[in-house]
Amino acid sequence: MSELWVFGYGSLMWQPGFDFAERVPAAVVGAHRALCIYSFHHRGTIERPGLVLGLDEGGACQGVAYRVEPAQRNATLAYLREREQITAVYVEATKPASLLDRSGREIEAVCYMADRKHPQYAGRLSLDRQAELVLAAAGLSGTNIDYVLNTVRHLEEAGVHDTTLAALAARIMRGEVS
Template sequence: MTMMNKNRFTPRTLHLTPNHVARATRPVEDFAYPSAFTRATDEDYATLVEQLMAERPEGPLHIFAYGSLIWKPTFEPVTKRRAVARGWHRQFCMLIRGHRGTPEAPGLMMALMSGGRCVGLALEVAAGTERQVLEDLCRRELPFVETLADHRWLQLDTVEGPIRGLVFWAGPTGPNIRRSFPLPLAAAQMARACGPRGSTAEYLHNTVRSLEEHGIRDRNLWTLQRLVAEEINTMPLGQVQRVEPSAASQPPVMPVN
């Protein structure tokens, strides 16, 4: 695999450390809750993959990774290239009551929202594996019928020239989206959110650490990880206890990236 060239600087030391992550993490059993969402079927995914294959640009297929696809991809890319999505920025804006949160202590997950610029990685998919990679990604990122449309093709700027790449969760809408959420309030919520798949603090730590390792610096996320660490520091050891889910909870949006 050809690796991207990184900026020549030493990664900074995060304020949000593995120790903070451990303090924010607690065992939460998986739980079922009433959901207004409908699980996507094999037929749904087959239809979506064919649609994406028909829409894809000529040449290699690229996936734009800006979050967990950087540190937990579903496939081995042929190349990783630094890429810029202009007109978009990372934001923890999706309220989740499952996955990395509970109904009583919802978490926040990340998406791309309009405005600014987002530096990430363009992951090139190996020729001949496009359909399988797309199916795996769609099953991971888009679990419900109601979320199948939460993808789009973006123009990405790279040192080799512009390309088009597929991205998930860019410009999501709905009642679970918090468009204007001050970072201190987001940090207070994220410091306490933990669900069956782990804590929101863990997701933030992994994302910022991976961005630093790839020479990518996101100002808002850097500030957010500092605020989350400071928030965890204010909580006495053992203060955050396991939260039992409520049967009357609202349905969550459950993105992964």
């Protein structure tokens, strides 16, 4: 059994929930981080959906790669599938990633890509619509506001500035909806 690499671009960056041997800044090319998934479970409900991040097609995304020891591979994948695949809105995929630790290492990492054909795929929503949804939503894992603010804070701490998420965070902190 081989080691496993997992790419985190949202809450996995600040709350992985599994044991890992190494945590390294990383980037994936060909996909970008976006609030493009309606959340009916963790950060919203069917009546008041929230928004959570998906890894969507195109662009590039900086995040974190976690190396998992071979003995923990199956347990980690089972945990991630239970956490990320509640409604099957993500497609589990293996993508090439570059580790940004000056080692020059290139790895293959498990990523959870947004399924554009799934009914929960929100696509590209205006900042106004995103703020409206985030301000009103809460689910089993807490408020949608906390999810967005925690994500932005952890991205900034990792040296990653996501302009769109930062603008949304500023707007929701002011309670602005146009």
